[in-house]
Amino acid sequence: MTHLSPGFADPVLDAQASFRAILEAMSRPGRIQRIEARITPPAPLCTAAAAALLSLADADTPLWLDAGDTVAEWLRFHCGTPITPEIGAARFALACGTAPSLEVLDVGTDEDPQLGATLILQVAGLVAGDGWRLTGPGIQHEHRLRVLGAPADFTAAWARNHTLFPRGIDVLLCAGDSIAALPRSVTIAEG
Amino acid sequence: MYVAVKGGEKAISAAHAWLDETRRGDTGLPELSVAQIEQQMALAVDRVMAEGSCHDRFLAALAIKQAKGDLIEAAFLLRAYRTTLPRFGASAPLETSRMRLRRRISATYKDLPGGQVLGPTFDYTHRLLDFALAAEGRDAPATPEAPTDMTDVPRVTEILAREGLMQREALSESEPGDLTREPLSFPASRAVRLQNLARGDEGFLLALGYSTQRGYGNAHPFVGEIRVGHIGVEITPPELGFAIDIGDIGITECQMVNQFKGSRTEPAQFTRGYGLVFGHGERRAMSMALVDRGLRARELGEEADAPAQQEEFVLYHSDNIEATGFVEHLKLPHYVDFQSELENLRTIRRAAEAELREAAE
Amino acid sequence: MTEAGYNFAYLDEATKRMIRRAILKAVAIPGHQIPFGAREMPLPYGWGTGGIQVTASILGPNDVLKVIDQGADDTTNAVSIRRFFTRVAGIATTEVTGEASIIQTRHRIPEKPLTENQILVYQVPQPEPLFRLEPHRAETRRLHALADYGLMHVRLYEDIARLGHIAKAYDYPVMVNERYLMSPSPIPAFDNPKMHQMAALQLFGAGREKRIYAVPPYTPVRSLDFEDHPFRPIRAPHACAICGSTTSYLDELVTDDAGGRAFICSDTDYCQERQQAPKAAAE
Numbered sequence: 021m022t023h024l025s026p027g028f029a030d031p032v033l034d035a036q037a038s039f040r041a042i043l044e045a046m047s048r049p050g051r052i053q054r055i056e057a058r059i060t061p062p063a064p065l066c067t068a069a070a071a072a073l074l075s076l077a078d079a080d081t082p083l084w085l086d087a088g089d090t091v092a093e094w095l096r097f098h099c100g101t102p103i104t105p106e107i108g109a110a111r112f113a114l115a116c117g118t119a120p121s122l123e124v125l126d127v128g129t130d131e132d133p134q135l136g137a138t139l140i141l142q143v144a145g146l147v148a149g150d151g152w153r154l155t156g157p158g159i160q161h162e163h164r165l166r167v168l169g170a171p172a173d174f175t176a177a178w179a180r181n182h183t184l185f186p187r188g189i190d191v192l193l194c195a196g197d198s199i200a201a202l203p204r205s206v207t208i209a210e211g
Numbered sequence: 212m213y214v215a216v217k218g219g220e221k222a223i224s225a226a227h228a229w230l231d232e233t234r235r236g237d238t239g240l241p242e243l244s245v246a247q248i249e250q251q252m253a254l255a256v257d258r259v260m261a262e263g264s265c266h267d268r269f270l271a272a273l274a275i276k277q278a279k280g281d282l283i284e285a286a287f288l289l290r291a292y293r294t295t296l297p298r299f300g301a302s303a304p305l306e307t308s309r310m311r312l313r314r315r316i317s318a319t320y321k322d323l324p325g326g327q328v329l330g331p332t333f334d335y336t337h338r339l340l341d342f343a344l345a346a347e348g349r350d351a352p353a354t355p356e357a358p359t360d361m362t363d364v365p366r367v368t369e370i371l372a373r374e375g376l377m378q379r380e381a382l383s384e385s386e387p388g389d390l391t392r393e394p395l396s397f398p399a400s401r402a403v404r405l406q407n408l409a410r411g412d413e414g415f416l417l418a419l420g421y422s423t424q425r426g427y428g429n430a431h432p433f434v435g436e437i438r439v440g441h442i443g444v445e446i447t448p449p450e451l452g453f454a455i456d457i458g459d460i461g462i463t464e465c466q467m468v469n470q471f472k473g474s475r476t477e478p479a480q481f482t483r484g485y486g487l488v489f490g491h492g493e494r495r496a497m498s499m500a501l502v503d504r505g506l507r508a509r510e511l512g513e514e515a516d517a518p519a520q521q522e523e524f525v526l527y528h529s530d531n532i533e534a535t536g537f538v539e540h541l542k543l544p545h546y547v548d549f550q551s552e553l554e555n556l557r558t559i560r561r562a563a564e565a566e567l568r569e570a571a572e
Numbered sequence: 573m574t575e576a577g578y579n580f581a582y583l584d585e586a587t588k589r590m591i592r593r594a595i596l597k598a599v600a601i602p603g604h605q606i607p608f609g610a611r612e613m614p615l616p617y618g619w620g621t622g623g624i625q626v627t628a629s630i631l632g633p634n635d636v637l638k639v640i641d642q643g644a645d646d647t648t649n650a651v652s653i654r655r656f657f658t659r660v661a662g663i664a665t666t667e668v669t670g671e672a673s674i675i676q677t678r679h680r681i682p683e684k685p686l687t688e689n690q691i692l693v694y695q696v697p698q699p700e701p702l703f704r705l706e707p708h709r710a711e712t713r714r715l716h717a718l719a720d721y722g723l724m725h726v727r728l729y730e731d732i733a734r735l736g737h738i739a740k741a742y743d744y745p746v747m748v749n750e751r752y753l754m755s756p757s758p759i760p761a762f763d764n765p766k767m768h769q770m771a772a773l774q775l776f777g778a779g780r781e782k783r784i785y786a787v788p789p790y791t792p793v794r795s796l797d798f799e800d801h802p803f804r805p806i807r808a809p810h811a812c813a814i815c816g817s818t819t820s821y822l823d824e825l826v827t828d829d830a831g832g833r834a835f836i837c838s839d840t841d842y843c844q845e846r847q848q849a850p851k852a853a854a855e
Contacts, residue, residue, distance in 0.1 A: 032580050036632045039592050046599045047773045047788050130717035134597040134606045157602045157749050158788035190600045203600035219646050290612040394607040394782035397710045533780045536617030543649050547642045547679045550824050551741035551760035554806045559735050
């Protein structure tokens with residue numbers, strides 16, 4: 021058996037602090053938040069993505085991932101989350117490599133749009149102040165966000181996702197200990 | 212200057228202290244012990260376990276003591292405690308044909324394997340106040356149990372099913388829904404409906420069940436069987452891989468036999484209404500069985516316009532913890548809303564009066 | 573120190589996770605009611621259990637909590653809920669609106685504009701805005717899915733035809749982000765405009781009805797109305813007898829048995845601040 025690094029040092033308060041950062045990110049799309057919990061997840065999982073899953077995923081949320089067996093084992097151990105090979109059945113999808121197409125994820129139904137999945141997308145970096153122009157709920161005028169290493173054609177795929185509203189998927193962008201969110205309600209224009 | 216009186220921390224503390232005092236009552240009398248409640252108010256304990264959705268006689272008795280005998284308040288105390296408990300596993304289904312019976316009656320057959328066993332029942336008592344009970348120190352006579360063979364007492368509905376006259380329930384190995392973890396959604400599965408009824412308010416179930424007998428739902432029920440007794444609960448911990456007995460619980464089961472006309476695809480046969488509750492609770496189990504059958508109207512292709520047949524209506528209003536909270540919340544201050552209604556009404560009245568004046572001029 | 577034998581903020585971690593997931597989806601779909609597995613709380617259903625579960629799921633040790641009922645910090649149920657959180661989470665509490673990071677409320681929005689650093693948690697008795705018009709939740713879910721709100725427009729129009737006015741004075745329905753019809757909870761219609769483009773996140777918890785919903789910051793919230801009958805927030809046409817405010821929402825007090833009335837601010841902190849302000853200016 022391989023040695024697993026620990027999860028949250030304080031499972032209660034680290035989960036709470038991480039959740040509040042995610043809630044803030046989701047409430048103000050494109051604003052970058054920092055995860056303060058000190059964790060050393062197995063590569064290639066970054067701190068922000070690990071914290072998101074440790075604080076939100078559990079036995080009730082099937083997870084799809086492309087991060088390899090060590091990460092899968094780590095998440096299974098710390099979250100008790102079932103790993104599914106079927107991306108359409110996942111409540112959370114973790115993409116560390118080539119991002120899956122948004123269309124293959126569960127977008128929920130008109131009566132239960134909340135069943136739309138959450139995609140945790142690891143990217144190379146997040147920079148505030150330029151790049152994409154975000155508008156929508158949570159944004160007073162406009163938020164700017166540059167996503168380093170964003171998937172090609174992401175904004176076009178996002179536009180299609182946005183037209184499904186209220187169905188759709190929500191995205192957490194993670195880089196290092198930084199996190200920003202794209203709820204399905206947000207509109208992205210190229211900068 | 213008139214200053215609005217508003218409640219504060221001190222008022223709440225004083226009210227709670229007074230509550231404690233009234234709970235104790237006259238200190239010249241001995242205090243009730245939880246054990247006394249558990250033993251001598253056994254049916255109250257059973258009801259609180261059922262509506263509190265937690266099988267623990269000691270905790271239920273404690274809740275009754277704390278609630279000054281208010282059984283809905285006691286059930287609420289037990290529920291609020293229950294939700295904080297960790298889940299260790301799910302039990303295997305109970306095989307009630309193997310329960311240790313104290314009472315077993317059937318209204319459909321005069322005699323049957325296992326026989327009719329009256330057990331400790333109010334049935335056939337004359338409801339005359341027993342003033343001898345008021346005098347202290349009267350011991351109940353010992354009632355030695357007659358030797359009976361209770362090891363194999365087949366269920367009446369099974370006897371009918373073997374003959375093809377009782378509709379069998381669909382077997383399923385899938386995980387049933389869990390009312391305590393997921394909100395109701397409709398149409399609800401029968402498993403979820405039964406969970407809801409099993410902990411529903413006894414008065415509500417009784418009234419609804421009664422209504423089905425009076426033509427609101429067209430029921431033709433027979434008590435196939437009522438059985439009261441104890442049964443072992445087993446769980447299979449995944450790390451062990453085999454079942455272990457974790458203790459006994461007291462239960463009451465009622466199976467009602469109901470008519471069903473049959474259809475082109477199915478021969479005519481009886482259908483079942485099912486009730487299973489914690490403790491000794493015949494009224495509750497019977498009412499539950501009547502309402503269960505009522506809620507099956509749609510799946511059995513019957514009209515479903517009576518109250519007991521309307522799933523949303525029944526399941527959303529059966530829970531007395533929810534109901535009492537919402538009814539009683541009306542005593543909380545509502546003066547902000549009331550003020551807005553007052554001003555709105557005054558505005559409407561002023562406008563109407565102005566119109567009348569204009570019309571008169 | 574928090575209550576022995578219970579987790580921080582009372583709820584177990586699995587329940588908090590379930591509620592946190594519901595809150596995030598609620599924020600992503602403004603105004604849509606998310607079903608959640610509400611738990612029994614040690615306070616009765618209808619007395620703020622939804623708001624309490626939401627607050628318990630977001631609350632951390634650095635938060636400063638304010639609890640109001642009818643706008644006031646010292647109403648009995650507000651005292652009771654504040655005491656509950658002090659007991660189970662050991663957090664700091666305040667009565668000053670500006671000092672709070674989380675404000676749990678029943679029936680009011682504070683008069684002082686909230687900031688980006690605050691979260692407003694509403695206690696909701698009935699999350700379904702259509703419930704008086706269509707009691708079946710299976711049907712109202714369908715209507716929300718179709719964004720079919722004709723029933724509500726007809727109801728409001730009938731008021732105008734009959735009374736010359738829309739007769740709803742509280743729990744006045746709003747459209748969130750021009751998609752979902754939402755109950756603002758039974759706040760007076762006077763408070764509705766405060767929800768529009770509010771800088772703070774607004775979370776709504778209905779415990780008994782097992783629903784959570786949200787309005788993100790800076791989100792359009794429109795009170796339903798008609799072109800010829802625009803929405804008008806109503807307040808008693810008086811000044812506060814204590815601070816003199818002519819713009820705050822007022823409670824009406826019966827002062828004697830001869831028709832005597834007095835009006836005072838419902839928001840006790842706002843009133844307090846106004847009473848102190850002239851003194852501070854004078855010093």
